[in-house]
Amino acid sequence: MRIGYACLTVGVPRTSFRTCLLKNASNEKLETVIAHNLDALDHILDYNEAHRIRMFRITSDLIPFGSSPVNRLPWPALFEEEFNGLGRKIKETGLRVSMHPGQYTVLNSPDPRVVQNAAADLAYHARVLDLLGVSPEHKIVLHIGGVYGDKKTAAQRFIANYHRLADAVRQRLIIENDDRSYAIEEVLDISAATGAPVVFDNLHHTAKPSNTQRTVLDWIRQCRSTWQHGDGLQKIHYSQQAGGKRPGAHSESIRLEEFAAFYEGLEGLDLDIMLEVKDKNQSALRCMEWLESRKSFKA
DNA sequence: CCGCGTCAAGTTCAT
DNA sequence: ATGAACTTGACGCGG
Numbered sequence: 001m002r003i004g005y006a007c008l009t010v011g012v013p014r015t016s017f018r019t020c021l022l023k024n025a026s027n028e029k030l031e032t033v034i035a036h037n038l039d040a041l042d043h044i045l046d047y048n049e050a051h052r053i054r055m056f057r058i059t060s061d062l063i064p065f066g067s068s069p070v071n072r073l074p075w076p077a078l079f080e081e082e083f084n085g086l087g088r089k090i091k092e093t094g095l096r097v098s099m100h101p102g103q104y105t106v107l108n109s110p111d112p113r114v115v116q117n118a119a120a121d122l123a124y125h126a127r128v129l130d131l132l133g134v135s136p137e138h139k140i141v142l143h144i145g146g147v148y149g150d151k152k153t154a155a156q157r158f159i160a161n162y163h164r165l166a167d168a169v170r171q172r173l174i175i176e177n178d179d180r181s182y183a184i185e186e187v188l189d190i191s192a193a194t195g196a197p198v199v200f201d202n203l204h205h206t207a208k209p210s211n212t213q214r215t216v217l218d219w220i221r222q223c224r225s226t227w228q229h230g231d232g233l234q235k236i237h238y239s240q241q242a243g244g245k246r247p248g249a250h251s252e253s254i255r256l257e258e259f260a261a262f263y264e265g266l267e268g269l270d271l272d273i274m275l276e277v278k279d280k281n282q283s284a285l286r287c288m289e290w291l292e293s294r295k296s297f298k299a
Numbered sequence: 300c301c302g303c304g305t306c307a308a309g310t311t312c313a314t
Numbered sequence: 315a316t317g318a319a320c321t322t323g324a325c326g327c328g329g
């Protein structure tokens with residue numbers, strides 16, 4: 001079991017990412033920012049290794065406008081050395097990385113331009129992971145997308161567009177339930193038609209549940225069957241509700257008792273758990289410490 | 300130099 | 315039909 005965190009660190013020097021506004025995205029500006037961001041990622045890898053963190057999501061903002069025609073910089077070639085070095089470090093330290101395009105990457109839109117942009121964005125994410133030289137166990141997580149008043153048709157469009165994606169994308173793509181439109185059972189149906197492994201997200205599941213007769217562990221076990229050998233260990237997303245905020249808002253930090261109850265509910269199932277929490281690495285470390293103390297207590 | 304409005308994406312919902 | 319909300323941290327301008 002690995003515990004991971006997403007995109008950013010809290011309290012770690014030289015790990016902040018930069019970006020620029022669209023209107024300022026000159027080649028010179030982009031080159032400076034990308035060089036900075038690859039260096040920041042390098043420091044994050046060092047931090048993860050020093051703290052035995054073995055799972056991490058790389059921010060989609062690593063390369064600003066990475067899938068946009070606005071970015072005409074030949075960054076893959078320019079930074080080949082840096083990517084090689086980062087990839088070597090990832091492999092040497094046994095880190096499992098992933099990426100996760102946000103809510104604006106919509107593969108099932110009825111607008112072909114939106115679909116084209118989504119495909120380009122997914123290709124960008126796969127490009128980054130390929131440049132790092134990491135295996136297909138290092139995934140790209142995607143939500144299904146919009147509903148457009150007709151979920152059946154929208155799901156079919158996702159499936160059709162999935163099959164048109166490049167191999168390099170499809171071998172990394174995994175799909176996740178969201179908190180508004182596509183509940184876990186619907187994502188599992190789409191997985192059956194595409195072969196894409198399913199990421200179970202507990203907080204999204206609470207906000208948008210499928211059949212409530214079934215337990216969380218039931219759903220996680222069913223998701224497990226969508227993960228094949230080359231995909232690596234099944235991953236899930238775990239987060240907790242922020243008190244007083246809208247349903248689905250991520251908490252500031254992980255409440256350990258609640259995490260412990262969730263963990264015990266897994267009944268020993270081995271998983272990789274990506275935490276989605278504001279204080280990032282700090283909660284990851286606390287959860288890892290809790291796991292360690294639990295093991296020594298049990299032993 | 301601080302603070303806060305703006306940004307970038309696409310869908311959905313409110314006006 | 316038009317636009318705000320959603321989401322997020324960092325940008326970048328005004329004071």
